[in-house]
Amino acid sequence: MFRRFVSTSTLPPTIRQLLSSPTSPSSSVQVNGWIKSVRRQKKLSFAVISDGSSAPGLQAVFVDPSLAKGLTNGASVRLTGKLVESPGAGQEHELQVDAVDVLGACDPETYPIQKQALSVDYLRDNAHLRARTDAVTAMLRVRDQTLQTLHGYLKSQGFSYTHTPILTSSDCEGAGEAFRIAPITPVSLDSPSAPPEEFFSRPSYLTVSSQLHLEALAAAISRVYTLSPCFRAERSQTNRHLAEFWMLEAEWAFTQSVDEVCQVVEGAIKEIIQRGDADMALRDTLLDISHSDRPWTRMSYAVAVSELEKYHESSTKKFAFPPAWGKTLQSEHERWLADELVRGPVFVTDYPVSLKPFYMRLNDDGKTVACFDLLIPRVGELVGGSLREERLGHLKQALDAHGLSREEYGWYLDLRKYGSAPHGGFGLGFERLIGWLSGIENVRECIPMPRWAGRMLL
Numbered sequence: 001m002f003r004r005f006v007s008t009s010t011l012p013p014t015i016r017q018l019l020s021s022p023t024s025p026s027s028s029v030q031v032n033g034w035i036k037s038v039r040r041q042k043k044l045s046f047a048v049i050s051d052g053s054s055a056p057g058l059q060a061v062f063v064d065p066s067l068a069k070g071l072t073n074g075a076s077v078r079l080t081g082k083l084v085e086s087p088g089a090g091q092e093h094e095l096q097v098d099a100v101d102v103l104g105a106c107d108p109e110t111y112p113i114q115k116q117a118l119s120v121d122y123l124r125d126n127a128h129l130r131a132r133t134d135a136v137t138a139m140l141r142v143r144d145q146t147l148q149t150l151h152g153y154l155k156s157q158g159f160s161y162t163h164t165p166i167l168t169s170s171d172c173e174g175a176g177e178a179f180r181i182a183p184i185t186p187v188s189l190d191s192p193s194a195p196p197e198e199f200f201s202r203p204s205y206l207t208v209s210s211q212l213h214l215e216a217l218a219a220a221i222s223r224v225y226t227l228s229p230c231f232r233a234e235r236s237q238t239n240r241h242l243a244e245f246w247m248l249e250a251e252w253a254f255t256q257s258v259d260e261v262c263q264v265v266e267g268a269i270k271e272i273i274q275r276g277d278a279d280m281a282l283r284d285t286l287l288d289i290s291h292s293d294r295p296w297t298r299m300s301y302a303v304a305v306s307e308l309e310k311y312h313e314s315s316t317k318k319f320a321f322p323p324a325w326g327k328t329l330q331s332e333h334e335r336w337l338a339d340e341l342v343r344g345p346v347f348v349t350d351y352p353v354s355l356k357p358f359y360m361r362l363n364d365d366g367k368t369v370a371c372f373d374l375l376i377p378r379v380g381e382l383v384g385g386s387l388r389e390e391r392l393g394h395l396k397q398a399l400d401a402h403g404l405s406r407e408e409y410g411w412y413l414d415l416r417k418y419g420s421a422p423h424g425g426f427g428l429g430f431e432r433l434i435g436w437l438s439g440i441e442n443v444r445e446c447i448p449m450p451r452w453a454g455r456m457l458l
């Protein structure tokens with residue numbers, strides 16, 4: 001996938017690297033990390049040392065127990081010793097320690113990350129330290145490996161990785177959830193005594209989606225993607241919404257159909273599952289749906305609503321929001337479709353035009369747009385995508401219908417004026433994906449430092 005690099009680095013190996021190609025038992029190695037636990041016996045002492053590169057870390061054995069005397073949980077250390085085969089169960093190798101260097105002591109009385117299980121809320125309150133727990137380090141590794149696979153997969157499909165602005169002039173989704181930005185001290189562009197003006201001479205926002213900018217780039221280098229932070233002033237406190245989250249967005253020209261867009265999404269996620277390792281807690285249970293010869297279900301919005309209505313009418317368990325054509329699918333509906341009806345991922349396509357943003361391509365029926373949401377069990381919506389309206393006249397009408405100014409979107413209309421090509425793309429919520437793969441219930445535990453309404457600790 002990637003060219004191999006000839007290593008010129010002099011960095012010492014991480015614990016993962018050391019364990020994947022163990023040195024000969026006669027050579028001395030140095031291991032850097034933090035103490036996870038210490039067990040003292042009369043003749044021997046044991047400690048687990050971790051540098052976060054792999055779970056659960058490395059068992060260190062102190063034949064001379066005095067060496068382990070000053071060790072406490074959380075202390076950062078450099079251990080020198082020999083990597084030998086372990087006679088104990090649970091690990092193939094262990095470090096026989098000859099020397100201990102405590103680099104940073106850790107007061108066991110006040111250290112907030114104790115060995116006993118800590119509540120989610122307690123860890124959120126200690127967001128600067130919670131990466132030291134096994135669950136959060138595993139999540140960080142899953143983020144990393146998922147990203148590496150996405151890069152490799154999209155590269156194999158001919159995509160270029162690119163960057164789009166965080167500061168934007170439009171609310172791409174038109175949902176009114178964009179954060180408006182202003183300097184701390186209002187500036188006047190002309191004279192200090194004049195009333196403050198917009199810093200950029202017009203209202204500006206933190207991006208809610210990179211899509212519109214990606215479209216401009218796809219109109220030149222055909223296939224592009226980016227992973228960008230996105231910001232939404234989302235006030236509802238749910239387990240799948242953050243104010244700052246990461247979105248993988250891809251956009252490409254000359255695409256044929258919504259189904260082609262779905263295939264790229266499906267191919268990427270299947271690859272992620274197949275390449276996942278033990279850190280991805282639910283990988284084994286998801287392997288079944290990762291086979292390329294079994295496509296995931298596709299279902300139109302109309303069919304999905306009719307299934308929901310049938311269930312709502314016949315079942316004793318009613319939805320809180322009765323489903324009907326033309327209404328938004330609520331998260332209870334999305335979950336029922338993926339968890340109960342399909343029992344797996346499902347692409348719901350062709351939503352009513354009134355429910356979707358202005359940029360989606362109008363279908364020939366004049367009522368629906370060429371789009372999809374990928375719904376997955378336990379989570380609901382993971383990905384949203386569509387063909388984009390490439391016809392200038394239709395796009396102008398869509399802007400009008402959404403009350404958006406043709407002037408403001410002049411640059412976006414230009415893309416249709418000059419060599420417009422059929423194109424499409426998608427956006428995948430990175431934290432929701434990590435939660436699904438790892439069996440983590442709340443996206444707040446799928447990002448290192450979560451932000452949500454009313455909450456920004458550091």
Ligand code: 4AD
Nearest residue numbers: 209211241242245249381382383384385426427429
């Ligand atoms: O469905 P959305 O709003 O789609 C877009 O923004 C498109 N412009 C993307 C595109 O086609 N390039 O968001 C896409 C995905 C959702 O399916 C969801 O997984 C995630 O982004 N998402 C959020 N994740 C966490 N917190 C939030 N507040 C989110 N809002 C959306």
